[in-house]
Amino acid sequence: MNQLPVLYEKATHEKTLLKEVENRIKAIKKMAQKHGQLHVLMELFDWERRVLVNQDRKTKGKETKILIAEQERLRDILNVELTLRNIHSEAYLIITKDLELELSGNREKFEKLMEYPLTINEVDDLSGKAKKYFYFLKSTYHRVRQEPDLAHKYAHLLVNIFEKEEKQQGFTSTVDYKNQLCYYMVACSRAGKYEDYPKTIAKIRAMYGSMEDNMVLLNTMSFLGLKYYLNTDQFDEAAKLSDDIDQYWDGLLTVIKKRRQLAYCYNMTVAYWLSGNIEKAVTWLSQILNFEEVKEGQRIVFFARILQLPIYYDFEDENLDNRVESTRRVLAKHNQLGEFQAMVIKFFRKLLRAFEKDKKQALFQEFHAEITEFKANNTPTPNCLDELMIWSKGIIDDF
Numbered sequence: 001m002n003q004l005p006v007l008y009e010k011a012t013h014e015k016t017l018l019k020e021v022e023n024r025i026k027a028i029k030k031m032a033q034k035h036g037q038l039h040v041l042m043e044l045f046d047w048e049r050r051v052l053v054n055q056d057r058k059t060k061g062k063e064t065k066i067l068i069a070e071q072e073r074l075r076d077i078l079n080v081e082l083t084l085r086n087i088h089s090e091a092y093l094i095i096t097k098d099l100e101l102e103l104s105g106n107r108e109k110f111e112k113l114m115e116y117p118l119t120i121n122e123v124d125d126l127s128g129k130a131k132k133y134f135y136f137l138k139s140t141y142h143r144v145r146q147e148p149d150l151a152h153k154y155a156h157l158l159v160n161i162f163e164k165e166e167k168q169q170g171f172t173s174t175v176d177y178k179n180q181l182c183y184y185m186v187a188c189s190r191a192g193k194y195e196d197y198p199k200t201i202a203k204i205r206a207m208y209g210s211m212e213d214n215m216v217l218l219n220t221m222s223f224l225g226l227k228y229y230l231n232t233d234q235f236d237e238a239a240k241l242s243d244d245i246d247q248y249w250d251g252l253l254t255v256i257k258k259r260r261q262l263a264y265c266y267n268m269t270v271a272y273w274l275s276g277n278i279e280k281a282v283t284w285l286s287q288i289l290n291f292e293e294v295k296e297g298q299r300i301v302f303f304a305r306i307l308q309l310p311i312y313y314d315f316e317d318e319n320l321d322n323r324v325e326s327t328r329r330v331l332a333k334h335n336q337l338g339e340f341q342a343m344v345i346k347f348f349r350k351l352l353r354a355f356e357k358d359k360k361q362a363l364f365q366e367f368h369a370e371i372t373e374f375k376a377n378n379t380p381t382p383n384c385l386d387e388l389m390i391w392s393k394g395i396i397d398d399f
Helices: 004-013 015-034 038-053 060-097 106-113 128-144 148-169 175-191 197-206 215-231 235-247 258-274 278-289 298-314 320-333 339-352 357-377 385-398
Strands: none
Touching: 004 015, 004 038, 015 038, 038 060, 060 106, 060 128, 106 128, 128 148, 128 175, 148 175, 175 197, 175 215, 197 215, 215 235, 215 258, 235 258, 258 278, 258 298, 258 385, 278 298, 298 320, 298 339, 298 385, 320 339, 339 357, 357 385
């Protein structure tokens, strides 16, 4: 582009050079089209017109009309792109501060901004950049309207654009791409569509030579990935991801709130416990119990009170009897001693008084049957119940 003025100036004195200018313009145009650089294409129209005017061709009148029509069409496409870019910029500022649009006036502002994007029907006519803005806005719009399937659809289309560009243009490891992969995981989670979770997690992790470069993205990927692995009983994978989280825990603490910290500790405790790493499970469990004086997330601390009983049983803790009684007192004091919790405490009291293998086996079988029946007859399932079912079934199988 920088060489065009000099080359064109020479061509005005030596017309044989006009063909070289024309070829140079075509090469730049091809590259600009590949990379979706509409402003470059607009700038090239002036150079195309100048070359055409200076050529001795009978058809240049007709070619000029075609060129003008093409320029007008491109101007319309560019205007739409710029409009969507501006809407995206304003909307992004709103939702980054108020994700669910709960603050006064934010929902109204967002819906006003969406008036124009909602009128667009022919998405194929949009430029590549315009499609990115459009799909992001549509996905966000359907998310705040509690329409998770549509939010997932547009989030998936947005990721596809980034990946298509990556293959065509070699744009790798961009912050925008990482952001959209994490946003896609959120959309998948809300829509209950987890098919793409494993490969999405792999893509994000592969882009972090050092995961320290963006703790916010690492937090989103790690938290959702951990939940996914646990919910699908992939405990070894959950433990591997927990190792990553452990490695960057100090950095993550700078971007996550106390409630989220507790949720991480709980999920990592379960991951390590059910994958067979009892020592690490105890380490992360102790972090939860250190939050007893923190008001945020106390429900998780109560869940951990129950969870500690099977974990410390596996850990062969000599003070398990005291832990059982302490758990009963604490839960009762805070009105958290429900039917399920009482059932668990009763089981461990019996288990601590059983010394023969046959007696222990019978107790585990009885307990497993009891909590299985409880789950079938109670909705929602109490926290820790599923973990206790997996644990008790594993011990029964080992007898």
